[in-house]
Amino acid sequence: SVPEWDLEKCVQCNRCSLVCPHAAIRPYLVTADEKAKAPADFKTKKAIGKGLEDYEFRIQVSPLDCYSCSACVNACPAQALTMKPLETQRHESVDWDYAQTLPEKHTTLDKFSVKGSQFHQPLLEFNGACAGCTETAYMKILTQLFGPRMIVANATGCTQAWGSAMPSIPYTTNCEGFGPAWSNSVFEDNAEFALGMSLSMEQQRDAIRIKSEELLGLTDGALHDAIKAWIDSIGVANEGEVTEGISRTYIKELMAAHLTGRAADLQKEILAHKEHIIKKTIWMYGGDGWAYDIGYGGLDHVLAMNANVNIMLVDTEVYSNTGGQSSKATPIGAVAQFAASGRKFNKKDLGRLLMTYGHIYIAQVALGADPNQLIKAIKEAEAYNGPSIIIAYAPCINHGIKGGMGNAQHEMKRAVDCGYWHLYRYNPLFKEEGKNPFILDSKEPQQSFREYLMGETRYAALTRTFPDIAEELFAKAEEFAKKKYETYKELADK
Ligand SMILES: Cc1ncc(C[n+]2csc(CCOP(=O)(O)OP(=O)(O)O)c2C)c(N)n1
Structure with missing residues (x-):
């Protein structure tokens, strides 16, 4: 089955596209022409929203790329999507092919919003992950926000397995040929791998800056202004986003200029390395087995420095790729490999450990619980001129969620509502402004913690296999979660 779009019911929120693990359902803005x-049969409706007055709107499904998980159907607030047998939807492939030819529209819609982000081409598509996987959507949105200037250092694990099912690669490029540069390292050194990339990028960009400063004194007019604007933008707040347009203008002016002597030599040297004019954004990407356990030493080492690197950590609470072994992110009471009678120890609170440094941007997020908070965290982490880590809750097929992985986004919401997973942001910049750097984005837990546990086989199974231990461990798990929330509340109230 694949989703069928009901044009009449659609409210154009773009949530279906946001949660799709495989980028097989996307919104399009269409001109009259x-x-x-x-x-x-490429039906459209009037686009809703300020700045979209000139466009029609359409949700387009790729029936042959859909994995039938129903995540989009479950995320739709208007029941505008229904799963239908593939045979009835095959004709949509023609529309999908046409949609792929439509250029991206530049509107005034905020890129850093649920709706706005989804009009940007995902530069990660049709990956090899399980149907309903939640790891993929986190990387997909990063590519929509920063893809053309993004460098990814991927740790070993599921993210690398579905991210490089050789010879096919799901990371792709936009119509200008730009997309994420992706590479994979081993568990043990992925953070150092990313640090090396970061240092290299900085050196190469600095070399351009030195040459540009010399060229500035040898030029006038539009080129002079473009060089000056670029030099002045180095080190400003939110540099990556700010310098994108400025860098394009600089490259354009430099390419068009007719220079002689020393200026011509500098022009040639700078243009030979023009890919470093736009500021890159460096992201480590990996699971809890990497970040909490095997790569933790390196991660800690790199975060303790002041490099401008970002981390998207997808926390599945087990080593997913090798069949679900317990890691230090596995919560107490969960059944996993090497923890057949339930894990006996509390989950490591990685975020709070890292807060002790004071200079690291840290966020805990869950897409299905609060997508706006996720996007806010991504924006802040990328803009922060120092190390940043986003710890993202990523329910996995190993959890045995009731109703299957199509419900994984709802499961994240349930996890937050019952106090199993907490949303927060720790931004060192707030401290500089004299404010509390810690913001608790989770509300007081309202739902039943025990009911949440019983909705997943990794917990529910323990009541059958080890009923005596189960009761004790679940009580401890609930107590631990409550204490954790209280601690976060105290931090937020300081
Ligand atoms: C040092 C080392 N030990 C074990 C492995 C085998 N291995 C490959 S992927 C993987 C699981 C990764 O788990 P995690 O980091 O949580 O990422 P996930 O698969 O959950 O996304 C393991 C154990 C390895 N590659 N290197």
């Missing part, structure tokens, strides 16, 4: 040239 594009509509006129479209296949006959």
Whole structure:
């Protein structure tokens, strides 16, 4: 089965696209001219929203790329998507092919919003992950926000397995040929691998800066202004986003300029390395087995320095790729390999450990619980001129969620509502402004913690296999979660 879109019911929120693990359902903005040239059944409706007045709107499914997980159907607040047998939807492939030819529209819609982000081409698509996987959506949105200037250092694990099912690679490029540069290292040194990339990028960009400063004194007019604007933008707040347009102008002016003598030599040297003019964003990506356990030494080492690197840590609470072994992120009471009678120890609180340094941006997020908080955290982490880590809750097929992985996004919400997973941001910049750096984004838990546990086989199974231990461990788990929330509340109230 694949989703069928009901144009009448759709409210154009783009949540379906946000949660799709495989980028097989996407929103499109269509001009009148594009509509006129479209296949006959390429139905559209008037786009809603400020700045979208000139466009029609359409949700397009790729029936042959969909994995049938139903995550989009479950995320839709308007029941505008229904799963239908593939045979009834095959014709949509023609529309999908046409949608792929439509250029991305530049609107005034905020890129850092649920709706706005989804009009940007995902530069991660049709990966080899399980149907309903939640790891993929976190990386997908990063590629929508920063993809063309993004470098990814991927630790070993599921993220690397579905991210490089050789010879096919799900990371892709936009129409200008730019996309994430991706590479994979081993568990043990992924953080150092990313640090090396960061140092290299900085050196190469600095070399451009030195040459640009010399060229500035040898030029006038539009080129002079472009060089000056670029030099002045180095080190400003939110540099990556700010310098994108400035860098493009600099490259354009430099390419068009007719220079002689020393200026011409500098022009040639700078243009030979023009890919370093735009500021890159470096992201480590990996699971809890990497970050909490095997790669923790390196992670801690790199975070303790002041490099401008970012981490997207997808916490599945087990070593997913090798079949679900327990890690230090596995919570007390959960059944995993090497913990057949339930894990006996509390989960490591990685975020709070790292807070002791004071200079690291840290966020805990869960897409299905609060996508706006996730996007806010991503924006702040990338803009922060220092190390940042986002710890993202990523329910996994190993958890045995009731109703399957199509419910994984709801499961994240349930986890937050019952106090199993907490949302927060720790931003050292707030401290500089004299404010509390810790913001608790989770509300007081309202739902039943025990009911949440019983909705997942990794917990529920223990009541059958080890009923005596189960009761004791679940009580401890609940107590631990409560204490954790109280601690976070204290931090937030300081
Ligand atoms: C040093 C080392 N030990 C074990 C392995 C085998 N291995 C490959 S992937 C993996 C699981 C990764 O788990 P995690 O980091 O949590 O990522 P996930 O698969 O959950 O995304 C393991 C144990 C390895 N590659 N290197």
